[in-house]
Amino acid sequence: MTGTIAFQQPKAEILARRDAIIAELRALLPSDCIIHERRELVPFETDGFLAYTRVPLAVCLPETTRQVADILSYAYKNSIPVVPRGAGTSLSGGAIGQEDAIIIGLSRMNRILDIDLPDRTAIVQAGVTNIAISEAVKPEGFFYAPDPSSQLACTIGGNIGMNSGGAHCLKYGVTTNNLLGVKMVLVDGTVVELGGKALDAPGYDLLGLACGSEGQLGIITEATVRLLAVPEGARPVLFGFPSSEKAGACVTDIIAAGIIPVAIEFMDKPAIEICEAFAKAGYPLDAGALLIVEVEGSEAEMEAMLAAIVEIAKRHDVGTVRECQSATEAALIWKGRKSAFGATGRIADYICMDGTVPLSQLSYVLEKTSEITDRYGLRVANVFHAGDGNMHPLILYNINDPEDAARAEAAGAEILKLCVDAGGCLTGEHGVGIEKRDLMRHQYSEIDLKQQMAVRAAFDPDWILNPSKVFPLEGREDNA
Amino acid sequence: MTGTIAFQQPKAEILARRDAIIAELRALLPSDCIIHERRELVPFETDGFLAYTRVPLAVCLPETTRQVADILSYAYKNSIPVVPRGAGTSLSGGAIGQEDAIIIGLSRMNRILDIDLPDRTAIVQAGVTNIAISEAVKPEGFFYAPDPSSQLACTIGGNIGMNSGGAHCLKYGVTTNNLLGVKMVLVDGTVVELGGKALDAPGYDLLGLACGSEGQLGIITEATVRLLAVPEGARPVLFGFPSSEKAGACVTDIIAAGIIPVAIEFMDKPAIEICEAFAKAGYPLDAGALLIVEVEGSEAEMEAMLAAIVEIAKRHDVGTVRECQSATEAALIWKGRKSAFGATGRIADYICMDGTVPLSQLSYVLEKTSEITDRYGLRVANVFHAGDGNMHPLILYNINDPEDAARAEAAGAEILKLCVDAGGCLTGEHGVGIEKRDLMRHQYSEIDLKQQMAVRAAFDPDWILNPSKVFPLEGREDNA
Known part of the structure; x- marks a missing residue:
């Protein structure tokens, strides 16, 4: 492994009980829904986040919301970290599970449950790919708007976790603007439904809160999304x-x-x-x-x-x-x-930053980005959603050269700080994950972070759900 | 007073200290920013919610975020309820303060702080009226989209509290879709900034959570809103x-x-x-x-x-x-x-329900609404935002006849339950306030409400902020 980002220490007491945990999971799920052999776990070791990889304790591939609830209820009672995973395309480390974590992969929950054209909505399971929704309603002249470049692979559950955007989000908004409801399993196995087919809802906007929460507030198993009419031309x-x-x-x-x-x-x-x-x-x-x-x-x-x-x-x-x-x-x-x-990946290794800036700052930030990568002696290619100010500098480097990797990470961090200082933010759509976790202090004050963690604690007081992501490790209550 | 909705019992220990509290507020604010004489408090006794009125302990009219923070910090230490108030046009009782509560009126914080056309944003204080934003940018060909019918009077702070819509929200979305950031004072007087000029932000969507939170998570003093170009025709x-x-x-x-x-x-x-x-x-x-x-x-x-x-x-x-x-x-x-x-108010007293339904249910819900009001022997006029399914049945009755008022309330509650049962929700834009507080159980399970209150507790564990609203009184921890 190259790279300078620290991971959390896996809990020794969980590692020691590994075999027992796998046996206990078998009591909850059909045996073909559990992956625990090391060589079978390898495909789940990364989500395109640099060269960082971790092999999780086990991967569960539930087929129903009930099974997700059973796994969470078990993990909660036994204080085992749980990481939800869609297609593993976040690039930010959001879907990596450490050696003491159970990954819940939603790939088998891939059915479209309901298409309601009068209300212009579709209800789909979390493992449905982004493109599958648009394909299902294309014959009727409709589509689902957010279109990440990874849309052939990425799932709606992952899109919700990261509040994903895409090229066409300038006009149609990102995931949160096209999401009407979710079925979500809370950390203790309780199932809640947030939102629904009607617009808005009384009480707090827990649906909006869940969207973009990077799997830390619950595990989403179903989504109700808005359908739009395909334009004339x-x-x-x-x-x-x-x-x-x-x-x-x-x-x-x-x-x-x-x-x-x-x-x-x-x-x-x-x-x-x-x-x-x-x-x-x-x-x-x-x-x-x-x-x-x-x-x-x-x-x-x-x-x-x-x-x-x-x-x-x-x-x-x-x-x-x-x-x-x-x-x-x-x-x-x-x-x-x-x-x-993909084309960039053919010619070099790269890291992709996705800071977002106010539109008036585009030229300034592009110029400064070149200055930063020049200073580090690195090449950069910029290809991004300019209309909504969502930058995507691809910093090219050699993954097998630890010094080069450290330089790329340092340059990336400087670019993200530049975005924040220009009035923007650390991430438009790839998520904070592990990658930007320690940069959150540059965007947020201690008060802001404390308040965000207080909200997180209202859902998951014991830091079971995707624990080593989003918030800086230092100063966290679970890390005291 | 007519009507059947129960209010929370004011705290005797606060009522007993009324004069001392007013004296202590005087140490925090210029004397012309505090209203405490009974006859001067009367204009603040209602917000158009039926005939329900309450005269608060005092009204503070701060001129700066610092002053709002000082009042909250004081109220928090002394466990005095605080109710934020814009123009008092919610119709749902959301801005009513009881005899033991301090109302913080934002009407003096009515300056437009910044208009940034390249980034298509404006930063305004919470007491700016909705229409004032559009008027300020009209010469340049821009406008602020959400347009409640009360837009001449209602304030952006109130709009954010209720996540207000309006006739033109079918295309442009409601407040939450046009809000980019807020400055918000937490219950202990801490000031946080949520969101900003860039789209999206890393971490949880606390901005979306604050929008529509009916003043229970903090008091918003400034807002960054999106400006749109006036269409060609x-x-x-x-x-x-x-x-x-x-x-x-x-x-x-x-x-x-x-x-x-x-x-x-x-x-x-x-x-x-x-x-x-x-x-x-x-x-x-x-x-x-x-x-x-x-x-x-x-x-x-x-x-x-x-x-x-x-x-x-x-x-x-x-x-x-x-x-x-x-x-x-x-x-x-x-x-x-x-x-x-207003025109309806000239011919009769009325209550206005604002349930929202999926569009496929419009005809069904209209027909059933007539059946309900017929059964109660009441007249109803329907005038509403049909394109986004936001109903507004105005139930006409005689406010001076307690039996008629009770019938109107009962019919209104039945209509809202009808909306929920048709797949919709209790309120599109007026808020839950006091009015729909006890109907929340019809929309949400105990688990849902418990989770919402857990999020509320992450901001205001002692139920200081607008306490008697939104959640059913029974079964609340602060009411044990």
Whole structure:
């Protein structure tokens, strides 16, 4: 293992009882729902968070909410940490379980339970993939809006845990804006239902609180999500700019003018080169930076919005402006963008930061990001959701060189601090997980963290649920 | 007083120390910021919640966050209940303070602190009126979206407390969807900042939790809100239907088709008559029910959307379809709708329920509502935000007749239970307050309520903040 982040010490008394715990789990679940052989546990050792890996005590793959409740009830009584896991694509370490932890994988709870078009809702189990929801309602002209780049793999349960976004969230909002209800198992095995098919609800917004809680308040087994109508038409347009600063300033001005396209995606020169080499999407290789702007609606509406955007882009010295001429071309443009992380992974190891900044700060933060990586002697590629200020600098390094890895982590931490100092925040959608846990002090005061932990304690006073994540280890009551 | 809802017993030890408490408050605040004479306290005795009134111990009108913190810190140490108050327009009793409570009125904290057009945000103090935000940015072509009918009077702090909606929230969402951050004073006087100018934030969504918390988690003194661009054009259209059932079914079908106008407002025959008599808006008096549908965008876009809506309306035997021809006419149409509550108040006393239902249940719930009020021998007028399923039956009665009042309350409770049983909830925007406190058991299980109170306790373990609201009195730890 390379990397400088400390893990919590596994509890010796649990490690000592490992075999007994596995036997006790067998009494709760069919035997094919429990994984405990070391070689079978290896696929669960990471979630794309650098080179950090941990092999958990066991993985349970329950098929019903009742089984999830039984496992939690057992773990609660025996003080065994529990880590929920969707597809393991968070990148932040949120789904890693340590040697003393039971991972609850939701992958077998992958049924769509109800599609209700008059109310424009779907009820799905937590292990359903993001894309499966849109595919199920596509024939009727509907879709589920949040679209993480990992949408082919990632699950709705994981999306809720991290409050995931995606390219099209500029117009439609992130997971929390498209979630109407959940069934959630509390730490002691109690099952609650938060929200429902009607908008809003009396009392506290526990649904909103659960969304983005990184599996620390309960384990979600079902979700009721909002469906939207597929627009009449949609068209991505490529804008090539001479520099990242100009492209960034153009984004700021588009949004400040009150124009909300469906998506504004940003790629700097290194990202263009990497993605074009992989996807052959026809990105302009002579540009210093690229925006993919998608507009949608009727023909007239798309044209009017595009005209306004082109006008603004001209003020920032846009070079190429290319409207795609066919559905195939549109699909290719998006393929290039959505495979950016995979394409980067082919040429180098990388860590991806996902700090978010106010739109007026885009150019400034991009410039400072280059300064930081230059100073560390590292390469960086920027490819991100510019319209909502969600940066994604990919810092390239060599995972087998401990010094290089330490430099990459240090540069990443500086970039996230830069985002916070510019009025933004540490993470837009990948979650705090382990990765940004110790940076939370840069964003929040001790008072803020104490208050967040008090809310956490209202759900899980004994720190059973995904315990070593989100909050700095130092100064935590469970770590005294 | 008429009405059947029980209030909590004021604490005798606080009543006995009344004069001392007022003297102690004087040490914290300038004397013109404290109201304690009985006749000056009377304007604060109600918030439009039936005929229920209570005269509080004192009203403080702080001018700074520091002063709010000083009052809370003092009240916390002395176990004195504190009730925050905006403009007192909730209708649910949420802002009533009992004889042992200090009301903190935010009306003097009414400055707009910052308008940031590039980031499309405004920072305002909690006592700023809802309409004042839109008015401040109107010259630049922006607005603040949530528009409660009381927007001339109600404050942003109150809007956040109740997570208020409004006619135009069908497209733009309610308060929680347009709120980016708050400054909030915790019960012990600690000041926290939740959220900020960037979208999302790491850690738990405490901002979402605070929104709609009815002043029980802290007192909000500043808010950062999202600004939107004023659309190119907007046009309300009147649709007259033969019956409420047909109008309700039309709403269901518009939404099920995936069409999202800016607003779909509903009026039944009694509401049409009341509003037309008051506003002379030109509503069709021969219709059994009326929809006001507002579309917006470019001319082409409005026409395309309207054509689709007219097509659906025809399937439900629409009679009148009237596009307004001028801005004056449009303003008049909205004046009629937005003055519905005031106009009703001119002809009778009323209570207004604000249950929310899934859209597929609109016609069913309207029909059952009539059956309930008929059974109680009461008149009802329905005027509400149909597009998001937020009902507003106004039950007419005579406030000076205790039996009539008890009947109205009983009918109201039955209607809210009907909404819950149809898959909806007790309140869309007015809040639980005192009014629906004892109905919370119909919506939530004991487990749900216990979990909500555990979260509340993470902020206010001693039930100092707005204590007699939201949760049923029976079975509460502070009431043991």
